[in-house]
Amino acid sequence: MSPNTSTGGSRSRGTGGGLMTPGRVAVAAVAVLTLVFIFENTRSTKIRLLIPEVTMPLWMALLGTGLIGALCGAYFIGRRK
Numbered sequence: 001m002s003p004n005t006s007t008g009g010s011r012s013r014g015t016g017g018g019l020m021t022p023g024r025v026a027v028a029a030v031a032v033l034t035l036v037f038i039f040e041n042t043r044s045t046k047i048r049l050l051i052p053e054v055t056m057p058l059w060m061a062l063l064g065t066g067l068i069g070a071l072c073g074a075y076f077i078g079r080r081k
Contacts, residue, residue: 038062 041058048054 028040038066 038059044055045058046053046055047061
């Protein structure tokens with residue numbers, strides 16, 4: 001018997017790994033919860049950055065802060081590679 005004719009349990013890997021991987025589900029859940037949190041906080045608030053003071057909806061401030069954090073995270077992950 002030749003070793004190439006083995007019927008062992010070798011799995012072939014798919015090219016995409018499937019549409020619903022656990023990591024993608026977790027990211028989607030966090031994104032949905034983040035959006036719910038942001039849009040539940042719609043009242044106006046005063047924001048002061050050093051000297052100027054602006055009044056804006058709280059959801060805009062939260063969204064802006066989240067985007068800045070995501071950009072910083074992407075920068076550091078890209079720099080690690």
